[in-house]
Amino acid sequence: MAEIFDRDTLLDLTVNVIPLGIILFFVAAFVLIDPFGGLDFYGRVLQMGLLAFPLVALAILTYVSGKAIAGDEKRSKVFFQGQATIEGSPEKHEVEEAIEAEAAGETDVEDPYGGDADEDESEVDPDADDNDDNDDESDVDADDESDESDESDADEDGEVDADEK
Amino acid sequence: MEITGQLLLTVLMGAFLLGVAAFLARVEDWRSYTPLGAGGGAVGESGYGHSEKPAGLIRWFTTVDHKDIGLLYGAYATVAFVVGGLMVMLMRAELTTPETAVLGSATFYNSLLTSHGITMLFLFGTPIIAAFSNYLIPLVIGADDMAFPRINAIAFWLLPPGALLIWAGFFPLPDVIPAQTAWTMYTPLSAGVGNGNQMNVGVDLMLLGLHLTGVSATMGAINFIATIFTERAEEVTWANLDIFSWTILTQSGLILFAFPLLGSALVMLLLDRNFATTFFAVEGGGPILWQHLFWFFGHPEVYILVLPPMGIVSYVLPRFSGRKLFGFKFVVYSTLAIGVLSFGVWAHHMFATGIDPRLRASFMAVSLAIAIPSAVKTFNWITTMWNGKLRLTTPMLFCIGFVSNFIIGGVTGVFLASIPVDLVLHDTYYVVGHFHYIVMGAITFAGMAGIYYWFPLVTGRWYQRRLAKAHFWLWMIGTNVTFFAMVLLGYGGMPRRYATYLPQFATLHQIASLGAFLLLVGGIIWIYNVAVSWIEGPRVQSGDPWRLDETDLNTAEWDWFEAKRETSLAATDGGEDVTADGGQEIEDDTAE
Amino acid sequence: MDENPGVSEEYRMVSPWPLFVALGIPIAEIGILFGLVPLAVGGLLLFCGSIAGILRENEYVSSAWRGLAGVSVFVIAGGLALWYADTATASDLLIRAYSLIGTGVLLLVAGVGGDLFARDAEPGL
Numbered sequence A: 001m002a003e004i005f006d007r008d009t010l011l012d013l014t015v016n017v018i019p020l021g022i023i024l025f026f027v028a029a030f031v032l033i034d035p036f037g038g039l040d041f042y043g044r045v046l047q048m049g050l051l052a053f054p055l056v057a058l059a060i061l062t063y064v065s066g067k068a069i070a071g072d073e074k075r076s077k078v079f080f081q082g083q084a085t086i087e088g089s090p091e092k093h094e095v096e097e098a099i100e101a102e103a104a105g106e107t108d109v110e111d112p113y114g115g116d117a118d119e120d121e122s123e124v125d126p127d128a129d130d131n132d133d134n135d136d137e138s139d140v141d142a143d144d145e146s147d148e149s150d151e152s153d154a155d156e157d158g159e160v161d162a163d164e165k
Numbered sequence B: 001m002e003i004t005g006q007l008l009l010t011v012l013m014g015a016f017l018l019g020v021a022a023f024l025a026r027v028e029d030w031r032s033y034t035p036l037g038a039g040g041g042a043v044g045e046s047g048y049g050h051s052e053k054p055a056g057l058i059r060w061f062t063t064v065d066h067k068d069i070g071l072l073y074g075a076y077a078t079v080a081f082v083v084g085g086l087m088v089m090l091m092r093a094e095l096t097t098p099e100t101a102v103l104g105s106a107t108f109y110n111s112l113l114t115s116h117g118i119t120m121l122f123l124f125g126t127p128i129i130a131a132f133s134n135y136l137i138p139l140v141i142g143a144d145d146m147a148f149p150r151i152n153a154i155a156f157w158l159l160p161p162g163a164l165l166i167w168a169g170f171f172p173l174p175d176v177i178p179a180q181t182a183w184t185m186y187t188p189l190s191a192g193v194g195n196g197n198q199m200n201v202g203v204d205l206m207l208l209g210l211h212l213t214g215v216s217a218t219m220g221a222i223n224f225i226a227t228i229f230t231e232r233a234e235e236v237t238w239a240n241l242d243i244f245s246w247t248i249l250t251q252s253g254l255i256l257f258a259f260p261l262l263g264s265a266l267v268m269l270l271l272d273r274n275f276a277t278t279f280f281a282v283e284g285g286g287p288i289l290w291q292h293l294f295w296f297f298g299h300p301e302v303y304i305l306v307l308p309p310m311g312i313v314s315y316v317l318p319r320f321s322g323r324k325l326f327g328f329k330f331v332v333y334s335t336l337a338i339g340v341l342s343f344g345v346w347a348h349h350m351f352a353t354g355i356d357p358r359l360r361a362s363f364m365a366v367s368l369a370i371a372i373p374s375a376v377k378t379f380n381w382i383t384t385m386w387n388g389k390l391r392l393t394t395p396m397l398f399c400i401g402f403v404s405n406f407i408i409g410g411v412t413g414v415f416l417a418s419i420p421v422d423l424v425l426h427d428t429y430y431v432v433g434h435f436h437y438i439v440m441g442a443i444t445f446a447g448m449a450g451i452y453y454w455f456p457l458v459t460g461r462w463y464q465r466r467l468a469k470a471h472f473w474l475w476m477i478g479t480n481v482t483f484f485a486m487v488l489l490g491y492g493g494m495p496r497r498y499a500t501y502l503p504q505f506a507t508l509h510q511i512a513s514l515g516a517f518l519l520l521v522g523g524i525i526w527i528y529n530v531a532v533s534w535i536e537g538p539r540v541q542s543g544d545p546w547r548l549d550e551t552d553l554n555t556a557e558w559d560w561f562e563a564k565r566e567t568s569l570a571a572t573d574g575g576e577d578v579t580a581d582g583g584q585e586i587e588d589d590t591a592e
Numbered sequence C: 001m002d003e004n005p006g007v008s009e010e011y012r013m014v015s016p017w018p019l020f021v022a023l024g025i026p027i028a029e030i031g032i033l034f035g036l037v038p039l040a041v042g043g044l045l046l047f048c049g050s051i052a053g054i055l056r057e058n059e060y061v062s063s064a065w066r067g068l069a070g071v072s073v074f075v076i077a078g079g080l081a082l083w084y085a086d087t088a089t090a091s092d093l094l095i096r097a098y099s100l101i102g103t104g105v106l107l108l109v110a111g112v113g114g115d116l117f118a119r120d121a122e123p124g125l
Ligand code: HEM
Pocket: B184, B301, B302, B303, B305, B306, B348, B349, B367, B368, B370, B371, B374, B409, B410, B411, B413, B414, B415, B416, B417, B418, B422, B425, B426, B427, B431, B434, B435, B438, B439
């Protein structure tokens, strides 16, 4: 378990920690400020139960899904969404390494995969985001140079203009 | 009279059963031998007679193939969308004047209002999502079909009778009038109490129809859960599952908990109406019980409707941004978070019912918390586009429209989740504006993004680009004109669900009707474009019509499409192209 | 499903039953709710018959007749429950109870009879 929930995974899970935090904040507020004071016990239980139930359920689901996803990440190859069954599609870490190599200054490394600002797998330092941003910019630049002719929505145009003739 | 009526019914029923038996005998007969030969194809040049699929209409009535069923769902949803859309056009026409000058009676307006809501949510929203999920999920996760193909077919075929029952009040049946309960069916009105006319069987029929669509959705959900858990290809681990499948999985979980509850509540209501039980009577469970049960279903229902469209956008938008989805796992986890939290917010629809303020506060807290995962997704979409190489194709435009409208719809929702604001705005047009920004501006837009994006995949042809873009702009402008006017009407204090209004609201109502007219024109263009292009659009020239390979954003369903094209080119000596509808025996070549 | 979907040749892409399962449910529902005997009986026959057909197609049961006999038990049980409820509550449920029990008996007779006499009508299954 310690292995599955490493820093990367925990970082991914922060997204669900925020709503948990908001609920906890209200729990604390209702207890401390007690805006509707002098409650009967039953009302109190309902009030807290309505907060506790989603809190607990969300915590459990986050844990279970995090374990399933992060576990599978460690156990088997990881691809980008929708590409796992395509033959010859690159694995996620290959793409990331290419991007990193490029960011590290080896400008001749073509990045054929398109950037993904999300790829913080190997970066656990707090400013991972900055690095990722850089990745993307260099990625876009590289593409602009190499295939200028094919940005914009040319492809759809191409296909359909045939019909409009 | 009574006796002859029964006799007539018996004869009709008997004849019908005999017809069914004869049909079954025939079908069973050919099925054990060879497929039926010719037979006018209902849809273009369907199947060349290979595989076991029969030709013609019988194919569509007997199919259990997930792609065929997906198309059936799509056709059904389209019909429902047209019906619901025409209903609301009548309503918007009525609302151009403060009196009931156009339709002549508020009763008819109320009937349209009720049917419009139910049609759009249950007969269009849920089925159009099922169209995408049925067609695509087995392809994307590398399954051969759904886990339970027959249950899949049953789930679909429950829907047409459901629609007939829901619309029954509008048909010229003696003594049946349409329900006027609004889609929320609040008791005591819907229990037929009081001097109104809601004791009419029209309401019973509608409740039965709704019950059927609920059964259908539940069966579909079980099927998707089983399929995604057990039928994934080996490579598709949880870490590799795509975002659309994740949203469908979550949605199915929500359906599994929400719809059976609606079904039970509907049965209780039917019992109250027909067998004098007192579930929702003042002397029994009380009318408020209905609201609790309904919204315990109802709020999850709005996420049932919005999660898969979010999945479509998360899936399609990166393809035209030239990069992968930003924060893929954030999107997955926040989807799951929405799924859980959506069961803890139902009473934010009941803030004004005099509910205990302590409970109200708890519901407010969770309602505010649930806004976070939605916002996270929004930021992920924006960040995906940020600095990307955007290609403003029609699907992409609809995705961007989705994000834009979802922001307005979401922000208005967060305001409503705050008790003091809601107490002012509850039951005004502000609420109508809020949820239409989401159901029309977001959910329907995502549906259109999906339809345009996968149009080449399904039909092997291109739609007309200019018409598609005209459709988008008409809808983008129309949506914002219509529903922003409603937000303003709500600020002005215009209550919802009225056929008449004070003269001071006339201008904004007329503006809203103008926007609705733009939506109508856009919709007509859409139907025309899809229909004509399906029949005679130019054929796509490659297995990767969106050129996703160039940015390495190809996905499994296009890979399948490519393989299917190759197989069919080979099979037909290169002359013919792919067939217009779901592939036949080819899929086992691509499945691993 | 035991039909080994990976193998396309053997994969059944059609089944006539789902449509009729789906038609049977609403007809039976309307019939039972409004106490319309022909609809209740006819809808149930359609529904149960199609269920039996599907069960056989899946090879969950060895013959459709046995499937019929199986589902008839549930219908009869439902009818008996309504019969009991009729006496226990103020509602008039007798006509509905009789429709269910009657249909159930019909199904049972058809199932048992078919299994005894008509087995040959389904070669190969
Ligand atoms: C972003 C988070 C959201 C929040 C906090 C929120 C909040 C609310 C609240 C408090 C109401 C009740 C207003 C009233 O009746 O006074 C409401 C109504 C409604 N919301 Fe949302 N909403 C959100 C998102 C959505 C989404 C995504 C959908 C649709 C898929 C949706 C659909 C609806 C509908 C249909 C109603 C009207 C219910 C009725 O008939 O009264 N909302 N929303």
